[in-house]
Amino acid sequence: MNDTDVVTAWRHLLAQHATIVCALERELHDKHDLGVSEFEVLDRMSEGDCKSPDGKFRVQELAECVHLSQSALSRLIARLERDGLVTRALCQADRRGIFVTLTEKGRLACDEARPTHRAVLGEHL
Amino acid sequence: MNDTDVVTAWRHLLAQHATIVCALERELHDKHDLGVSEFEVLDRMSEGDCKSPDGKFRVQELAECVHLSQSALSRLIARLERDGLVTRALCQADRRGIFVTLTEKGRLACDEARPTHRAVLGEHL
DNA sequence: ATGCATTCAATGCACAAGCATTTAATGCGT
C-alpha cells in the first residue's frame, strides 16, 4: 500500500466517521436526548460487555471500551447518574473503585434509542 | 448486512479512528507542534485541494474538506495565522470572503510533518 | 506496623468544537 492509497483510505475513514457521528449525534439527541458517547456506554453496559470478572462495571474498563479518557468517562458517568440512567456504588472489595450499574430507566432509554442508532448505521454502512 | 455486522463494522471504525487520531495527535504535536486538524488543513492547501475556481482558499471550502464547522475553521485559521503558517487576505472580488494562503513557513512546516503523518498512517492501515 | 509506590476515580484547568448570533458585503426586486 503506497502513500497515496494510505492517505486516500485515511481520508475516507475520516469522512465516514464525521458523517456518521454527526448524523448519530443529531438523531440521538433530537429523539432520545442522548449523546453518541452516552449511548455507546449505555449500549455496552446493556450488552454486559466491558464487564469486570465480578460482574460489574468499572470506569476504567468502560473508558477503554468507548475510547475515552478516564476523566472524560468519569464526567460522562456523572451526567448519566444525574439523569438517573445509571447508579454509582462503592465497591466493597476494593474501595478505590466504583461500580456503575444501569438503572431500569437507563436500560429503557437504551432500548428505545437502539433502533435509531442501528438505523443510522444501516443508512451509512 | 444485519444489525450485528453493522455494529461490528461501526465499532471497528470507531476503534481505528480513535487509535489513529490519538497516535497522530501525539506524534504531530511532539515532533512538529501541530494538531491533527491543523496539519490536515495545511496538507490540503499544499495540495491545492479545496480550491476556489479563482485559485485561492475560502474558509467555507476548507471547512468541508476537513469536516469542521465554519466557526471551528475560522478559529483554526486564526491560530495558523498567529503562528505565521498562513495569511488571511481580503478578497477584492467579494469583500465578504477572505483568501487563505500558505506562507513559506507554512509550506515548510507541512513538508516536514508529512513524513511523520504518512508513517503513522502506514503503521495503522 | 510503617512507609512507599501504585492504582482508581474525581477535579482543576486549558482548549477546541458546535450552535447561535453578529457584522459586513452582496445581489435582487421594486
Add this chain to the structure above:
DNA sequence: ACGCATTAAATGCTTGTGCATTGAATGCAT
C-alpha cells in the same frame, strides 16, 4: 435608490475532552 433576504466570516457562549494533579485506598517490602 431603497429595503430585504442572503452569504461569508468572526465572535459570544456553552459544553465535552484530555492532561495533570489530587485524594483515597491498596499492596508490598522491610
